Amino acid sequence: MNLIDAAKEQIGTLLNEAYERCAADGTLPGGCPLGGTVEIPKDVVFGDYASSAAMAAARRMRMAPRKIADALTARLDLAGTYFESVSVAGAGFINFRLGAKWYGDVIRCVESEGESYGCSDAGGGERVMVEFVSANPTGPMHMGNARGGVLGDTLANVLAKAGYDVWREFYVNDAGNQIHKFATSIYARAMQEKFGEEKYAFPEDGYHGEDIRELARGFLETAPTFPEGKSEEEWQEDMARFGLERNIPRMKSDLKKYGIEYDQWFYESGLHSSGYVAETVEILAKNGWTYEREGALWLKTAELLRRKYISEGKTPEEAEKLDLKDDVLRRANGFYTYFAADIAYHRDKIEKRGFSKVINVWGADHHGHVARLQAAVDGLGLEGSKRIVIVLMQLVNLLQNGEPVRMSKRTGKAIALADLLDEISVDAARFYFNNRASTSPLDFDLDLAVRQDSENPVYYVQYAHARICNLISMLASEGQAVKPAGEVDLTLLTDDTETALIKQLSAYPEEIKLAARDLDPSRVNKYLVELSAKFHRFYNACRIKGARADIADARLKLADAVRSVLENALGVLGVSAPERM
Numbered sequence: 362m363n364l365i366d367a368a369k370e371q372i373g374t375l376l377n378e379a380y381e382r383c384a385a386d387g388t389l390p391g392g393c394p395l396g397g398t399v400e401i402p403k404d405v406v407f408g409d410y411a412s413s414a415a416m417a418a419a420r421r422m423r424m425a426p427r428k429i430a431d432a433l434t435a436r437l438d439l440a441g442t443y444f445e446s447v448s449v450a451g452a453g454f455i456n457f458r459l460g461a462k463w464y465g466d467v468i469r470c471v472e473s474e475g476e477s478y479g480c481s482d483a484g485g486g487e488r489v490m491v492e493f494v495s496a497n498p499t500g501p502m503h504m505g506n507a508r509g510g511v512l513g514d515t516l517a518n519v520l521a522k523a524g525y526d527v528w529r530e531f532y533v534n535d536a537g538n539q540i541h542k543f544a545t546s547i548y549a550r551a552m553q554e555k556f557g558e559e560k561y562a563f564p565e566d567g568y569h570g571e572d573i574r575e576l577a578r579g580f581l582e583t584a585p586t587f588p589e590g591k592s593e594e595e596w597q598e599d600m601a602r603f604g605l606e607r608n609i610p611r612m613k614s615d616l617k618k619y620g621i622e623y624d625q626w627f628y629e630s631g632l633h634s635s636g637y638v639a640e641t642v643e644i645l646a647k648n649g650w651t652y653e654r655e656g657a658l659w660l661k662t663a664e665l666l667r668r669k670y671i672s673e674g675k676t677p678e679e680a681e682k683l684d685l686k687d688d689v690l691r692r693a694n695g696f697y698t699y700f701a702a703d704i705a706y707h708r709d710k711i712e713k714r715g716f717s718k719v720i721n722v723w724g725a726d727h728h729g730h731v732a733r734l735q736a737a738v739d740g741l742g743l744e745g746s747k748r749i750v751i752v753l754m755q756l757v758n759l760l761q762n763g764e765p766v767r768m769s770k771r772t773g774k775a776i777a778l779a780d781l782l783d784e785i786s787v788d789a790a791r792f793y794f795n796n797r798a799s800t801s802p803l804d805f806d807l808d809l810a811v812r813q814d815s816e817n818p819v820y821y822v823q824y825a826h827a828r829i830c831n832l833i834s835m836l837a838s839e840g841q842a843v844k845p846a847g848e849v850d851l852t853l854l855t856d857d858t859e860t861a862l863i864k865q866l867s868a869y870p871e872e873i874k875l876a877a878r879d880l881d882p883s884r885v886n887k888y889l890v891e892l893s894a895k896f897h898r899f900y901n902a903c904r905i906k907g908a909r910a911d912i913a914d915a916r917l918k919l920a921d922a923v924r925s926v927l928e929n930a931l932g933v934l935g936v937s938a939p940e941r942m
Contacts, residue, residue: 362470363481363870364463368410368443369399372457375437375444376414382436389432393421408448408456409864415453426453464860465851467867471922472846478929479873484525490710491517493722494616495532498608499543500570501777502615504757505724508803510778511794511935512754513722514621515882518933523877528716529623531616532706535605536630537699542567544597547604550577551587551596576604615779620787620935632705638697641705641741642690650740656693660700663687665736669746688733704737711743720750720880722799728753752880755802757794762808785810788936792819795934798883813942818890822927823939825893828900829924830940836906836917843921844914853915858899862919865895869926873933882933889930896923 376395383389397417399410415430422429430453437447445460471478493513496506514529521527534540546567553561554577563569580603581587588596609626616622632638642658645651650661663685670680690701710719723730731751738745759766759776766776781790789810796818797803815821833843854863869888876884905916928938 364467364867365871372399379433379436383432409459410457412455430455461852464863467863468922469846479870482524484523488526488716490528490716490719492530497534497539507778508757508794509722511791515795519876519882522873531623531626533628544601546573547577547600548597550574638705657689658691660688660690665740669736722752725753725755754799758804760806791935796886798881822889822893825896826927826938827942829920849914849918858902862895862899865892
């Protein structure tokens, strides 16, 4: 249950009931339904919730907002509600102050809902696919993949909690130019191993990482006759297969260690072998969106984009001025491009498998591809501009000893995910990579990630959970156990640190809802840090051990509710909630 929404809804009901009384006795004119909003003021001096209903009704009623507000508040009945008082401020804001029932209901709700606390039906069971990482299987996963993995996995967790039917998918690019380059790179290293580096030049645009050398050596152990007995092309096909059979399981293993598992690993090669890419291109041609030039088949991307931009509000003149270009779908040699396969893949997601929304987590360097893909799927008649949602992820700056750690996949100096997890815990990695919105670059300080103090946010949050567990264990050993909410007088929780902490507990369902709406799971990190901070302030200000028995019971119950929500939200991040530290 979202107690924030419940309070806002109750305010709306109370004000409407008060208006009906005012209209009945002639204090306010009838036939003027109230509008306005209910917000949480930044300054709690004015109350916990503020309604603008009086200002919204002023024009219809032809009365001053303040007079309307005074009339409404005079006829409000707060008995049995969440609120203990109401007042009017400024030009006519109606301010409500929460009472003991609401605070108690928050704790009772946390207890009764347990692991389901924070869940909602906001998504209405909508089928959503989240595709993330989808790294080329030509080498180890690196830091960008590490951030994308956490963003995608945590976003999927948030969407599931918000009531969506979520599917996680990894798209394996096991076809096309990058696999050809992968094969030629292994082949070149194998030739160098066999005959010496000076005898065989390595391709300038090949993959230079040490992992390619290792694959070449491993392949030679299985092929003692190399390079005899087969053509260069046949050897390269064998090498590509050999490399993929080792790299893909390694990727799965690294991601599993990272706490990420998928519902499906979808292979690009299957799109080609099934004829689905060719069929998709044929549909585009049938719809009039292709043409031939110099033996290649082209997509009318520029025209599709102009149509898309005009539908989104640009004028035809503005759209015409954009530097828009067409794309090749099938080369003159008969091979389909990666773009053609990507269009087919998204057709498969939407048309064949029926996902109403497909969310892709991509690196920021793919920003130019977003509108082109959406427009191409529009050309299939599948509403790509509405149903394909791209979360663009900014770069990671890795720091150690205050200095940036340089990375280059091409030169083999990349910081691989597996190497990173040898240096820091999975918990630290997952928390840090989700610590900022995807739209912001991320500074990842390796030194801070392993510190065990309050400067390290993941330690700070986990310590709050462990501290509560230790408190509960200690008091239980002395005969003071956490009691059910129904046996505790929660009205005793009146200290400012207590009520602030309960408000923070109440905000969790709202944060999940907003994180799902904005596709921004970093809100959960911020929530956890703030919840931990408010718990530590409460713990330092309000004695539990040695307090009067009924007060101690209420405070211990509050601490246990915080423990429950900390564990809940850390679980959304894929981070553990240790009981001891």
